[in-house]
Amino acid sequence: MAKTDTRIQKKNQAAIMDAGLAVFSQFGFRGSTLDQVAEAAGLSKPNLLYYFRSKDAIYTALLAKLLENWLEPLREINAEGDPVQELLGYANRKLDMSQHYPRESRLFANEIIQGAPRIADVLQGELRGLVDEISQVINDWVAAGRIKSVDPRHLIFSIWALTQHYADFDVQVRAILGDVDPFDGAQAYLEAMLRGLLEV
């Protein structure tokens, strides 16, 4: 019996998270309604609130889950590896995320654009700390003459900006590219950009 309940619970919670991601990533928190989420999840509104205490609880759970994965690729940069390869690898992982998880990217973008009211502390704490660490690694690479001189933080910004652009500005990208798959050219461009910038 416990197993059955857990199954239903997990199924419905997953459905709600997925529905919430779809809705919140498009309309933002205040622009989304529980009705939309409920319908997307295939549940009644009160039943939605049986699983999550409130609209805010759904959104917060989504953000928390997102942040878990969001910082991961950055952690995988290996100070011992080849600098250009490491940074290319990071950029490619970010690009993959934009390709396969564009809604997560837009959810994050929405939150940041609106002032990051719920994750300001993560930005100033965990994220900043991580970026500081990676920046030190990059600075060391520069000092060792293994890549050209570059401001590490702006380098990171540029990787974020570029890769997330394909998810966040998807509509615009596709309006311009027509039927061409954005991610085909994106990867090559990204590599060229980084090589031009970094290779000694």
Added chain:
Amino acid sequence: MAKTDTRIQKKNQAAIMDAGLAVFSQFGFRGSTLDQVAEAAGLSKPNLLYYFRSKDAIYTALLAKLLENWLEPLREINAEGDPVQELLGYANRKLDMSQHYPRESRLFANEIIQGAPRIADVLQGELRGLVDEISQVINDWVAAGRIKSVDPRHLIFSIWALTQHYADFDVQVRAILGDVDPFDGAQAYLEAMLRGLLEV
């Protein structure tokens, strides 16, 4: 009296546009309320609606005005000029806009992230046409061996993504940079990036 009215009218319309920009750029269309706009504009809500028929009218007017200026820098690229200088100039103009008009950038970003329901036609029409033209220019530069081979559309995306990032993700950028002015390093980075990518 007509003149007086006109003066007041212009003043109030401008106040509403400015207030609307402030509010909509932060909360998106559905996340914003007329009360917020009215208060920011220093007008009563009914008076607001005396100048603009509806909430939607304010937002639409803002978008229209934004698009006017949004495409302008792109048009200033001169096919006859020095390729790198032209593209650097364009990037700098975009960066200036992010620095001095971040709210406009965020308004645009909000609209695009949410699927661009009101400007899809502009994207697929005017914008795409312009990008096609510039792309031809860039392709010509490449063919003439004046810059390295590059996909012109992804190049443009990257300039957009990077420059707008400083406006749209302002909170995140500042969380990471602390007291350092983002735009100091941004310009140098942008130049390095483009030179590395383009210069033969």
Added chain:
Amino acid sequence: MAKTDTRIQKKNQAAIMDAGLAVFSQFGFRGSTLDQVAEAAGLSKPNLLYYFRSKDAIYTALLAKLLENWLEPLREINAEGDPVQELLGYANRKLDMSQHYPRESRLFANEIIQGAPRIADVLQGELRGLVDEISQVINDWVAAGRIKSVDPRHLIFSIWALTQHYADFDVQVRAILGDVDPFDGAQAYLEAMLRGLLEV
């Protein structure tokens, strides 16, 4: 097994009655929720409704049980006894109830203040009849010159009002008395009051 069930049943029914008393006496019928009662009873909400058909059923059962005991002290007044002693005894029994069963008193008070929708008939029937009887007894005592002349019904009201005040207005009483135990002084005061009023 039947016996086991009965044991559990009685235990749970008692738990629900106690929980209901705690909740309803504080928040009134409409101000209370089944969730509150269920939590106080240590049962799940559906299980609560397995024992009592509805929220109303719990409340009604509580009121019925309350009324059983509520009128009892009045019945114990003995027409053959010493008038002052009998009335003092009654007052003390009521005061004891306020001290030891304040929740019952508040439940009753809540019901009466809100217009006694469920017990109007008891008030006009059983209660009135009882009061009429006692009033006759008191009138006889007066006629016999054993106590001073007094309106028997207002005398009864005053005993009710005063004794129940210590339960119903407990918060206020304690706010004023601070650490002093209200019931210490109450009993002496009550006796002085009745003696002053009744003793010939």
Added chain:
Amino acid sequence: MAKTDTRIQKKNQAAIMDAGLAVFSQFGFRGSTLDQVAEAAGLSKPNLLYYFRSKDAIYTALLAKLLENWLEPLREINAEGDPVQELLGYANRKLDMSQHYPRESRLFANEIIQGAPRIADVLQGELRGLVDEISQVINDWVAAGRIKSVDPRHLIFSIWALTQHYADFDVQVRAILGDVDPFDGAQAYLEAMLRGLLEV
């Protein structure tokens, strides 16, 4: 125009306060709905909320207004006057309030029975202070041999309990008295009670 507006505002605010008093005094805060108040006030629900920010705001305004008048009679007790006359006068003023403002009394009773969540501070502050003062006056009267020895606080409780009983337990009182006007006998009884208790 300002006058017209003020007139409507005052009229509607007064209507809401009156409606709120009627509803809240019967059902308590949580047992009352804005619908009930709106209907009683003859206004639409949103219009209700145009005048008062929330249900709570109406209730709080009512309580505040009530407390203003509630303590007043106590302040009128004159230490220089004749002790019995002063206390009789106070009891009569309280009885008048029960007769003419029974809803206010019930609103207060509801709040106290439910634990006085919103006025606990008034009880422990202003009210307690006032009662302390009057108690000192009464103690002085006792010391001067002008009235019999009596606990002043319980004396005050008894006056409150008795007079408010006629408002708060109105339904019960009338069920017992039938067609007899409660306040006829109440005043005489109250006087007898106080004289028996106090007169030397």
Added chain:
DNA sequence: TATGAATGAGGATTCATTCAT
């Protein structure tokens, strides 16, 4: 041009109750 007043259509959340097991 301006505003106080008013409202219909939502929108989040609560809650008593039912259903399935």
Added chain:
DNA sequence: AATGAATGAATCCTCATTCAT
């Protein structure tokens, strides 16, 4: 006897918009 799941009917409150002046 017990509980997880589900829901219709409120219930408080918001908000874009209209009305009257």
